[in-house]
Amino acid sequence: MSAFLTLVFALIRRDLLRSATSGSLWLPVIFFLLVATLYPFAVGPNPEMLARTGGGMLWVAALLAALLPVDRLFLADKEAGVLDQLAVRGVSDEIVVLAKLVAHWLGFSIPLLIACFPASALLNLSGESLALLLTGLLIGSPALAALAVMVAALTTGLRGAGAIGGLLLLPLAVPILIFGAGMLGSESGAAIKFLAASSLFLTAICPFAAGAALRGARA
Helix, strand or coil: CHHHHHHHHHHHHHHHHHHHHCCCCCCCCCHHHHHHHHHHHHCCCCCHHHHHHHHHHHHHHHHHHHCHHHHHHHHHHHHHHHHHHHCCCCCHHHHHHHHHHHHHHHHHHHHHHHHHHHHHHHHCCCCCHHHHHHHHHHHHHHHHHHHHHHHHHHCCCCCCHHHHHHHHHHHHCCHHHHHHHHHHCCCCCHHHHHHHHHHHHHHHHHHHHHHHHCCCCCC
16 A cells, blocks of 8 residues: 555656646646636626626636646656556556546646636625635536546547547536536535535546556557
8 A cells, every 4th residue: 555655646746746847737727817817808897797607607717727738648658658667567557547637636726726716806706606616616626637637548649639638528527517607506505416426426437437548548
């Protein structure tokens, strides 16, 4: 167990350092804030309109931000032979995917949660709406990361992987988007339960589905 945790932490640390040094760690945050800045120009400066629709728009922006690095999640490791070296050394693809999932989630969700504060000010969201948005993103962001990792594993090495990944990921993420945005306007609590269940399911199957996709690409 100790060796397993050491390996997972080493892979997570490597991916986070690579994202930080390459600048890709901040790309989703910049995109997220850019969308929040431009949205009032599209719908007008009406505060009530912004407050009513801003939370759902930020969920869409979070989904697209999770999609941005899809074509690079496994590509660098594949081209450098890292995936093959790990497989030769007996490291299962599921462990590699688990580390990639945690690193991707940490790399885009934590900066995104911080970016929600200035974005909510731009969109005139109330403190209650901001709290619901942060709670929903905290619960739903693992599912977005899991979908991104699974799609990245399926499209690794394909030409136009980013476009293909978007076509695959966006329909699969619709339930997360519905339940996440539904939390902002629902008082029943059903949306948060469905969101948590969907997030748990996608996070649980991600290592196995993406691991099988990596093995299929290697065969």
